[in-house]
Amino acid sequence: MPAISFQSVSKTFQTARGPFQALDGVSFDIEQGEFFGLLGPNGAGKTTLISILAGLSKATSGSVSVLGIDVNTQAADARRVLGVVPQELVFDPFFNVREALQFQSGYFDVKNNDAWIDELLESLGLSDKANHNMRQLSGGMKRRMLVAQALVHKPPVIVLDEPTAGVDVELRQTLWQFIAKLNKLGHTVLLTTHYLEEAEALCQRIAMLKNGKVVALDRTDELLKAASSNVLRFKLDAALPPALAAKARVTGRIVQLPAHDALEIERHLAALREAGLNAEDVEIRKADLEDVFLDVMHANTPQETV
């Protein structure tokens, strides 16, 4: 039995400008114990899919189940086995950290939960804030509180919707160590993130979503293998020749060009020389998930008609 199963999930929103299809027949399973990544650009439908899984929203068609429990027909039971970290940085300004966690335990009918609450606070570096009002917490602390609140009932399936946005590097490490530990203990983890190096390091399998459709789904290492294996990276002060610009990823002065082999690297460099451009700090590195992501997204862009 899969931990999470999406079966032809579609969702159409009625907007002022007509219907908008946020999800279009999304189907895939996440096995128990997996650390699974869900990637995609903004507006791809990641959060919509998670909202349907969490029962915050209803699918227009299709079905979703958690550990075999249908999220629509057996909503309460499904929510009991699910811990969801929402993307929005929300909090209840009336209560302190410990109170918020005690109430959340109560809603799940978990009694005498103080030992686990202490462990959560300790693991997430919030112990010294236990009696602080939620308003006094920094953005990163509030984010970690969302994680703690999602875990009060020790859910076997954990869903994290961009949990590291706005969290500094050190605390991100703490958070991932904790989530990785829970995953080792058998909890299934579904993660969406914009930090692709995190997904590459943590996730065993990855699904990529674009315009409401699954455009890639495979083991992380297979995805990396399938992509162009090398990247030529250099710094350049002038504009790239058009032939290269079409393929390049440009961040300020830094240019990155995919290259399958030595011959293609030579061709790229030749094109620069012909244009009379001088590249600095030239290096060749292996393709990472970000390159795969851009490849996949680019390949799935509909050709614009002129």
Next chain:
Amino acid sequence: MTGWRALFYKEVLRFWKVGFQTVGAPVLTSVLYLLIFGHVLEDHVKVFDGVSYTAFLIPGLVMMSVLQNAFANSSSSMVQSKIMGNLVFLLLTPLSHWSWFFAYTLSAVVRGMAVGLGVLLATALFVWQSSVLNFSLLPQEPLWALVFAFTGAAMLGALGLIAGLWAEKFDQMAAFQNFIIMPMTFLSGVFYSIHSLPDFWQRVSHLNPFFYMIDGFRYGFFGQSDVSPWLSLGVVGVSLCIISAVAVNLLRIGFKIRG
């Protein structure tokens, strides 16, 4: 019905933590009404036989506070949680629509009763001061007073829940409060006996369920009222059932809270 107690306790603690604003302020408002209207109208308005105007006013003000604060509690809690986004913490739990309903409604009853009791205790000062008042703090028919305070508060708590689910912005909530709740409470006979009104307005008042709550509650204090307490109980009971049914159904379908 699991977990509803946690939500009930949270809702009570929510208003209690800011009790100065949620209990203290409405008590002061009611005392001001009593001071001003009691002073101005004491010798001019004739209500029940053997009951002075100020004495007549006290239970009316108590009940008005109960109703307004019960409404304020559930409505402001719901609309704030929606706008702040922290309602998601409840939406992610297995709490049933019945749990939501009972937690929000009963915590509204607690807030309404707390304010009502506060108003009653504050007015005790006037009772001591005035020898002409002839008003006992202890209702003559305490059970009737309690029954109407509870059912009235529950109805307004459920109505506040409906308003909170419906409103998407604070100004929509303010409109609901100012254009529906305020006129219905002010025109319910808090400040006057319905019998003093012209015939037409008497009949209009009889269509206002708030009138029966105030009148029934007042019966608990004086043993006399404009209409029979049994009639009032019937009207309030039926209204409570209808409004509760609407509230429970809105929660069941996730009206404006689940997409």
